[in-house]
Every structure is written in structure tokens, then in C-alpha cells.
Amino acid sequence: MSALGRSPAKMRLSTAINGPGHDGVIPKARMQPEAGPDVKVLVIGAGNINFGSDEGPWNHSQRIEQKLGNRLKVVGLVDPAIPRAQAVLDAKRLTFASSAYADTPIYRTVQEAISKLSASPPDLVLLGSPPAFRGTTDPSKGFNTEIQLAEGFPKAALFVEKPVSTGSVEEASKVAEYLEGKPNLVSVGYMLRYSAAVQKMKQILKENKLAVMMTSARYVMAYEHSAKVAWWTKSIDCGPIVEQATHFCDLSRYFAGEVDLSTVLAHSVEWYEKPGRLTKIPFDEDNLVPEDDRIPRFTSATWKYKSGAIGHLEHGVALQGTEFSTEITVFADGYQLKLIDPYNRPTLYVRRPGSDVEEVHHFNDDDPFLSEMSTFIDTAAKGTSEIPVLSSFADAVRTYELTWAIRWASEKTRTPK
Ligand SMILES: NC(=O)c1ccc[n+]([C@@H]2O[C@H](COP(=O)([O-])OP(=O)(O)OC[C@H]3O[C@@H](n4cnc5c(N)ncnc54)[C@H](O)[C@@H]3O)[C@@H](O)[C@H]2O)c1
Incomplete structure (x- = not known):
């Protein structure tokens, strides 16, 4: 998606969040890297x-480069896809951040990285492999990452991407429980929590x-x-x-x-129902995805919160072009907080x-990915940050659980083929 309306590489370095009407609820993520010792980072997933990519503004390496400057040393990149x-x-070595990648070895597996780096462990680990390769306690396939x-790396801080797993909620909960008992700082990549617009909504509430x-x-x-x-x-x-509405x-x-x-x-709305027929799928779904494995085209879900409030989600695979259409509204007595387009041009009504x-509040140059990474790095280094880490593993498991509950509920009521 062309989120933020520009490619990640062209994103402005400023993270000013002072659009009209905005009163600065989260501090600007620091743009000038602070002086200090080298920071060793292990990146998992290339x-x-x-x-x-062209799909959106996500690009953690770019954010850690912005945050750490020439203190950044990427001490390993783990990916079984070596090329x-x-x-x-190779691409990084042609950029201004080349010094961070000058001596970066590639490892095929996390196990290999751990054995090679045990003498000089990383300070930070970015865990961005697909969730099928993590989020379990089962060591049999080596995915108890x-x-x-x-x-x-008992002292390293772990940044883990969403969703926390593709396996059972019970297994993901066991991982959460295990991590709660460990000294490692863990932050999960629900970056929209760090969005200035979302923080403004929280502040009003x-x-x-x-x-x-x-x-x-x-x-x-x-x-x-x-x-x-x-x-x-x-x-x-x-x-x-x-995967997405999460x-x-x-x-x-x-x-x-x-x-x-x-x-x-x-x-x-399922793929075999008339309203679910999509004309622009960019690959041969008929031959590449078995019928009972195809995704729903639209899902609508409702629920009660434990507080007594109610929730509603609509998710659609329906638009063409590139930009997604996204919004979330929160109602309270006398209040309507409507956030439109949090990915591209966040506007809060x-x-x-x-x-x-x-x-109307605009948040033109906000970069929640940078705020998220800045918080993670500051908390790892100093034990504190201007805003706290907002998503723990255990909390992210509860989101994972909700998304599965919605999927099961929609499969229970779907019109059979
Ligand atoms: N927060 C966000 O907005 C956001 C955006 C994009 C992706 N994500 C999440 O990031 C994760 C990765 O997604 P992606 O888009 O980068 O996928 P991708 O397919 O582009 O890249 C994944 C990489 O991981 C590698 N890999 C596979 N198994 C591995 C293993 N065991 N160890 C290390 N590397 C392995 C693959 O070879 C591939 O290069 C997913 O959980 C996804 O949901 C989050």
C-alpha cells in the first residue's frame, strides 16, 4: 500500500506531530542520534x-539507522533465503548507513546466530521473520525462537513483530508466560498505538x-x-x-x-458467494489456493467488552488501486473521536x-514506526523512555486471541458453498 502517500525511502526525517490543533501528546522521536557507545543489533528476517518495500511505510532498519546514526552495528542478519x-x-552498503552493515554476517538460522554471537551478544534483536517460524514453546522444528x-541472549531487548504466532493461542500464551519470567525487555510491533493521533484520543479519554x-x-x-x-x-x-485486521x-x-x-x-462474505467475487486478484487464485483455504472477502464482527462497552470491526478485501481505506471511531458520553486514515494522512475529528x-486535527509528519522504535531503543538502553513500551507479548497474545475468535465466529455462521 502506498501508506503515507510516499515510499518509505522518501519519508521525511521530521516526526513533528504538531498539525493544526495538535498539542503534542507524545514527544517527537529524537531525530539527532544521541552520542553513546555502539549498539549491536541482530536482525532476523531480510x-x-x-x-x-513499496507496500507501505514499514522498514525497521531505516528507523534504527535514524535513531542510532553511526552507533548502529548490525552484528548479524538471519534468513534462510541467503540471496x-x-x-x-549489498543495497545497504551503498547508503549513508553503510558503516552499520560493513561487517554483517548472514546466518541461516537463529541457532547459528546464537552460537556465533555468544561471546559478544547483541543489545537489540529485531524479530521480523514470518510468525509461522516463532511464537511456540515447541523445540521440535527449531521455531521456539x-x-x-x-x-x-539474556540481556538483549527483543522487538517482535505482529502477529505473535500462527499457531495455537495456548502455545502463544505459554511463550508470553515464559517471557514474563525473563529479564529481556520485549516490545511487540503494534505501532499504531504510538501514533500521535491515537495518543491524542487516549489523552482526551x-x-x-x-x-x-x-x-x-x-x-x-x-x-x-x-x-x-x-x-x-x-x-x-x-x-x-x-494477519491484518489484527x-x-x-x-x-x-x-x-x-x-x-x-x-x-x-x-x-466468502469467495464463492456472488458479492465475494473479485476481478483483480494479481495471481491465479483458482489454481494456487485450494478452495477450502481461500480467505473471506468481507468480515463483520461485534462483541462486548468486559467493561460493558461494545465493539465492531469490519474488514474487507475489496478495493483496487493502492491505498487502503481505514478508520476507527470511539464513542463516549458526549464524545465522538473519529480517526480517519491512520496509515496515510491521519486525521482526527x-x-x-x-x-x-x-x-479537526491533522498529524501530517507523524511516524509511529519511528516512535515505536525510539521507545524500544531508549527503554532498552536506559530502562525508561518518554513514552513507555505500549505492547507486551502477553498483551499481544490477547489481541491474537481476539482475532482468532472473530475468524472462528465468522466460519461458524458462513453460508456453506
Ligand atoms: N507492523 C506492520 O505494519 C507490519 C508490516 C509488514 C509486516 N509485518 C509483519 O512482519 C513479519 C514479516 O513480514 P514481512 O512482510 O517482512 O515478510 P517477508 O515475506 O517480506 O519476509 C520474511 C523474511 O523472513 C525470512 N524467513 C523465513 N523463515 C525464517 C526464519 N526461520 N528465520 C529468519 N528468517 C526467516 C524469509 O526468507 C523472508 O526473507 C510478519 O509477521 C508480518 O505480519 C508487520
Whole structure:
């Protein structure tokens, strides 16, 4: 997706969050790297989340370069796809950040990286491999990655991408429990929590002591250029609620608290129903994805929060072009906080008691990925940060659980083929 309306490489270095009406609820992520010792980083996964793509603004290596400057030393890149890893390192060596990658070895597995780096362990680990290769305690296939990392590098801070797993919620919960008992700082990549607009909404709720009555989230993706077969295959990426709408399920929980999972109801439009026929899928779904493994085209879910509030999510695989259509609204007595387009041009419309006219807040140059990484790095180095780490592994497991509850609920009610 062309999130932020520009490619990651062209994103402005400023993270000013002072759009009209904005009063700076989170500090600017520091743009000038602070002086200090080298910071050793192990990067796991040479894919889009860590090294960027045309699909969106995510690119963790770029954010750590911005944050750490020439203190950054990437002490290893783990990826079984060696040519891909080599290609991203070659590209980095042509950039201003080349010194960080000058001596970066490639490792095929996390085990190999741990054995080679045990004498000089990394300070930070970015875990951005696909979730099928992590999020379990089962050592049999070597995918008990978080456990291996916590054992191998007991002092390293771990940054783990969402979703936390593709396996069972029970297994992911065991990983959470294990990590809670370890000294490693763990931060999970629900970056929208760090968005200035989201923080502004949280501030309004807190300042006015509001009880959330309802959250209403809509995430409609543009599928025309989405060509990863795994994403369209439920048995690999688990479907679009678990893989993608997870960000909005997480935000809903962030605003309104825990969901009573027994209340989750959902309906879907499936691929075999007339309204679910898509004309621009960019690969041969008919031949590449088995029928019972194809993803729903639209899902609508509702639930009750434990607080008594209600929640609603709509997720669609429906738009063409490149930009996604996304919004989330939070209602409370007298208040409507409507956040439109948090990925591209976040705009917050606030209606308050005393006036029917909405205030409009823009957050033009906000970069939640940078705020997230800045928080992670500062907390790892100093034990504290201007904003705290906002997503723990255990918290992320509860979002994972909600997304599965929605998927199961929609499969229970779907119209059979
Ligand atoms: N927060 C966000 O907005 C956001 C955006 C994109 C992706 N993600 C998440 O990041 C994760 C990775 O997604 P991606 O888009 O980078 O995928 P990708 O397919 O582009 O890259 C994944 C890379 O990991 C490698 N890999 C496979 N198994 C591995 C293993 N065992 N150890 C190390 N590397 C391994 C693959 O060879 C590949 O190079 C997913 O969990 C995804 O949901 C999050």
C-alpha cells in the first residue's frame, strides 16, 4: 500500500506531530542520534518489515539507522533465503548507513546466530521473520525462537513483530508466560498505538475521565497489488483478520480494554458467494489456493467488552488501486473521536459536548514506526523512555486471541458453498 502517500525511502526525517490543533501528546522521536557507545543489533528476517518495500511505510532498519546514526552495528542478519539477505546487505552498503552493515554476517538460522554471537551478544534483536517460524514453546522444528533468544541472549531487548504466532493461542500464551519470567525487555510491533493521533484520543479519554461506550473500526484493503499467495491462504497466514485486521483489533482493545470472547459474533462474505467475487486478484487464485483455504472477502464482527462497552470491526478485501481505506471511531458520553486514515494522512475529528461542530486535527509528519522504535531503543538502553513500551507479548497474545475468535465466529455462521 502506498501508506503515507510516499515510499518509505522518501519519508521525511521530521516526526513533528504538531498539525493544526495538535498539542503534542507524545514527544517527537529524537531525530539527532544521541552520542553513546555502539549498539549491536541482530536482525532476523531480510523481508519487507525490516528492509521496506513499496507496500507501505514499514522498514525497521531505516528507523534504527535514524535513531542510532553511526552507533548502529548490525552484528548479524538471519534468513534462510541467503540471496535475499545478501541483496539487502549489498543495497545497504551503498547508503549513508553503510558503516552499520560493513561487517554483517548472514546466518541461516537463529541457532547459528546464537552460537556465533555468544561471546559478544547483541543489545537489540529485531524479530521480523514470518510468525509461522516463532511464537511456540515447541523445540521440535527449531521455531521456539523467543525462548532460544531469551536463553542465548539474556540481556538483549527483543522487538517482535505482529502477529505473535500462527499457531495455537495456548502455545502463544505459554511463550508470553515464559517471557514474563525473563529479564529481556520485549516490545511487540503494534505501532499504531504510538501514533500521535491515537495518543491524542487516549489523552482526551483520560483528561475527561470518559468511559468508552463503543469502538467501531473499518479496515478495507486494496488487494490489486497484493500478490503474496501465503496471505491469501488461510493455512499459511491464517487469513486477513489474524494477519491484518489484527492492528485494528489491537487498537480497539487499546481504547476499550479486554473483550469478553464468549460474546464475539461475526459474518463473512466468502469467495464463492456472488458479492465475494473479485476481478483483480494479481495471481491465479483458482489454481494456487485450494478452495477450502481461500480467505473471506468481507468480515463483520461485534462483541462486548468486559467493561460493558461494545465493539465492531469490519474488514474487507475489496478495493483496487493502492491505498487502503481505514478508520476507527470511539464513542463516549458526549464524545465522538473519529480517526480517519491512520496509515496515510491521519486525521482526527473530535466532537465534544457543547458544540456539534467537529474539531479537526491533522498529524501530517507523524511516524509511529519511528516512535515505536525510539521507545524500544531508549527503554532498552536506559530502562525508561518518554513514552513507555505500549505492547507486551502477553498483551499481544490477547489481541491474537481476539482475532482468532472473530475468524472462528465468522466460519461458524458462513453460508456453506
Ligand atoms: N507492523 C506492520 O505494519 C507490519 C508490516 C509488514 C509486516 N509485518 C509483519 O512482519 C513479519 C514479516 O513480514 P514481512 O512482510 O517482512 O515478510 P517477508 O515475506 O517480506 O519476509 C520474511 C523474511 O523472513 C525470512 N524467513 C523465513 N523463515 C525464517 C526464519 N526461520 N528465520 C529468519 N528468517 C526467516 C524469509 O526468507 C523472508 O526473507 C510478519 O509477521 C508480518 O505480519 C508487520
